[in-house]
Amino acid sequence: MHPFKYGKTVDLKEAINQLGSQPKANLIAGGTTLVDLLRLNVVTANHLIDINQLPIANIEIFEAKSSPEIGARIGALARNTDVAMHKQIIKNYPLISQAILSGASPQLRNMATVGGNVMQRTRCAYFRDTAVPCNKREPGSGCPAIGGLNRSHAILGTSESCIAVHASDMCVALVALDAQVLLSGPQGERKVALVDFYLLPGNHPEKENLLKPGEIIVQVELPHSPFAKHSHYLKVRDRESFSFALVSAACALEIKNGKIVDARIALGGVATKPWRALDAEKLLLGQSPSEGLFAKAGEVSILGAKPQKSNAFKVELTKRTVKRALLAAVGE
Amino acid sequence: MTYKISRRRFGQLAIATSALAALYEYNFAKSNIQALAKQSPAWQGGNIPKLTKVNVNFQVNGTKQAVEVDSRMSLLDCLREKLKLTGSKKGCDHGQCGACTVMVNGRRINSCLTFACMHEGDEITTIEGLAKDGNLHPMQEAFIAHDGFQCGYCTPGQIMSAVALLSETCGKQDSDVAECMSGNICRCAAYPNIVAAIQEVRKGKVNASL
Numbered sequence A: 001m002h003p004f005k006y007g008k009t010v011d012l013k014e015a016i017n018q019l020g021s022q023p024k025a026n027l028i029a030g031g032t033t034l035v036d037l038l039r040l041n042v043v044t045a046n047h048l049i050d051i052n053q054l055p056i057a058n059i060e061i062f063e064a065k066s067s068p069e070i071g072a073r074i075g076a077l078a079r080n081t082d083v084a085m086h087k088q089i090i091k092n093y094p095l096i097s098q099a100i101l102s103g104a105s106p107q108l109r110n111m112a113t114v115g116g117n118v119m120q121r122t123r124c125a126y127f128r129d130t131a132v133p134c135n136k137r138e139p140g141s142g143c144p145a146i147g148g149l150n151r152s153h154a155i156l157g158t159s160e161s162c163i164a165v166h167a168s169d170m171c172v173a174l175v176a177l178d179a180q181v182l183l184s185g186p187q188g189e190r191k192v193a194l195v196d197f198y199l200l201p202g203n204h205p206e207k208e209n210l211l212k213p214g215e216i217i218v219q220v221e222l223p224h225s226p227f228a229k230h231s232h233y234l235k236v237r238d239r240e241s242f243s244f245a246l247v248s249a250a251c252a253l254e255i256k257n258g259k260i261v262d263a264r265i266a267l268g269g270v271a272t273k274p275w276r277a278l279d280a281e282k283l284l285l286g287q288s289p290s291e292g293l294f295a296k297a298g299e300v301s302i303l304g305a306k307p308q309k310s311n312a313f314k315v316e317l318t319k320r321t322v323k324r325a326l327l328a329a330v331g332e
Numbered sequence B: 001m002t003y004k005i006s007r008r009r010f011g012q013l014a015i016a017t018s019a020l021a022a023l024y025e026y027n028f029a030k031s032n033i034q035a036l037a038k039q040s041p042a043w044q045g046g047n048i049p050k051l052t053k054v055n056v057n058f059q060v061n062g063t064k065q066a067v068e069v070d071s072r073m074s075l076l077d078c079l080r081e082k083l084k085l086t087g088s089k090k091g092c093d094h095g096q097c098g099a100c101t102v103m104v105n106g107r108r109i110n111s112c113l114t115f116a117c118m119h120e121g122d123e124i125t126t127i128e129g130l131a132k133d134g135n136l137h138p139m140q141e142a143f144i145a146h147d148g149f150q151c152g153y154c155t156p157g158q159i160m161s162a163v164a165l166l167s168e169t170c171g172k173q174d175s176d177v178a179e180c181m182s183g184n185i186c187r188c189a190a191y192p193n194i195v196a197a198i199q200e201v202r203k204g205k206v207n208a209s210l
């Protein structure tokens, strides 16, 4: 591991200052992505800024009456376990709790933070191996996954340069529920929809998100959710637990008088960023829930997919996963 | 002429050969370690460059410890190499196996994925800290009673997770226990016996917490 200087701070401004002013500085929260990648020399840092003492670990839930815009605020340092087990998150946003609990292991969830989860890196095996080229790790060096071992890679949002999956479960549920991230940096604060925070790989897979130098994720904000009654996170993987998704679907429906009035479908394990299947959502509006309808939504959710040699199975698997998640959301 | 080697001579030869082999291995290991040390001063123990040196104070199994570590030293390596608490094991060093599971401030974590220097003021419990007054923790007893291991390499991590599980939310069924224990891999597949041991302690639930 490359030598680095370690420092910590209890002050957000100070952290932003240090992050912006030191060359090759990196924040460390839970460490479950960063220590892993530092040890593989995939990431090198000259300076680590430990942000675990910053006062941004709160989880706040708001009533619609007193706060019409914001339903919940989750601090970037809230641990994944604490979010998943929070009584009101379970009550108002069960999709988030289910998605988190389907990921990693209890030990890792105890360590992992919300901000770190948003920022986690791909599990592409070539990315993690410095002996081989990788456009994301070394821009311009090539992508051995295209034409190589790509069973776990993406079929949506890919480019000629990179087909790596964004591996988060939590973020799939978050984009389904229109989460926003609050960023704080040298130029002040700004809010971005999480789904737009992530960039498609295009010609620059090394640029993964909108974060500017010195910016820190402070919190995740959620609007009030009408979906608590009818939502489901379904994750399909090679083994039953402690495994990344081959395909996952976060589905949420609002149903009034037997008709679907609002619908959300987000996909994980198949795309280069947490993916909203907007056309499939539209198809559901105004309809009565039925198996046939949900099967159609599954079909539409994967339109435009570009499978590789070894991951074509994900096309059919995604259709079925979406259908099953929607059925589960209406209790069948 | 018959070529005869006396028993004594044979013994001397054997010792000389194995000594040579040992010396060779020693030199090989030494040069390896030196190469690693160049690359990674965390290996040098006492001789840490200023840039990466951090002093940290924490409690391990109820005892205050003040250690000087390389900033890159994992909590796991610190426990094993600095404090000689070798119960916690290194299986993968990447968060994938759970052999390094310890408790920090009452919660189980993978000690391989955190740096020792990040734990100023923390209370750490390792497998060595479970027994009280010479008596094994009920979970340790149950693992023995149910044969919850074969080679034993994953066992300290399994037991730390199992003890942590007692104060977490976990369903009643065996399948719930399996899910809550999914962060601990056992190459010997002692899983059924591990689940049985945990279920016994949970049902009894006598003095089973930390």
Ligand SMILES: Cc1cc2nc3c(=O)[nH]c(=O)nc-3n(C[C@H](O)[C@H](O)[C@H](O)COP(=O)(O)OP(=O)(O)OC[C@H]3O[C@@H](n4cnc5c(N)ncnc54)[C@H](O)[C@@H]3O)c2cc1C
Pocket (backbone or CB within 6 Å): A026, A027, A028, A029, A030, A031, A032, A033, A034, A035, A036, A076, A077, A102, A103, A104, A105, A108, A111, A112, A113, A114, A115, A116, A117, A118, A119, A120, A167, A168, A169, A170, A215, A216, A217, A218, A242, A243, A244, A245, B094, B095, B096
């Ligand atoms: C074996 C293993 C299995 C896993 N399985 C799953 C799984 O099934 N599903 C899943 O979703 N995830 C899985 N994960 C990933 C895990 O969820 C992430 O590693 C974790 O969420 C990262 O959070 P952290 O706090 O530990 O991040 P860290 O490692 O501390 O940080 C990660 C990155 O984010 C940056 N960062 C951290 N906080 C902030 C902030 N507030 N603002 C800006 N940047 C920040 C850091 O600089 C760093 O670059 C797995 C991880 C491992 C090791």
Ligand code: SF4
Pocket (backbone or CB within 6 Å): A122, A124, A125, A126, A127, A133, A134, A135, A136, A137, A142, A143, A144, A145, A146, A161, A162, A163, A164, A205
């Ligand atoms: S898919 Fe992306 S991350 Fe994987 S090797 Fe290709 S460029 Fe690198």
Ligand code: FES
Pocket (backbone or CB within 6 Å): B089, B090, B091, B092, B093, B094, B095, B096, B097, B098, B099, B100, B101, B110, B111, B112, B113
């Ligand atoms: S050694 Fe830490 S999880 Fe394997």
Ligand code: FES
Pocket (backbone or CB within 6 Å): B148, B149, B150, B151, B152, B153, B154, B155, B185, B186, B187, B188, B189, B190
């Ligand atoms: S007992 Fe051998 S690895 Fe579990």
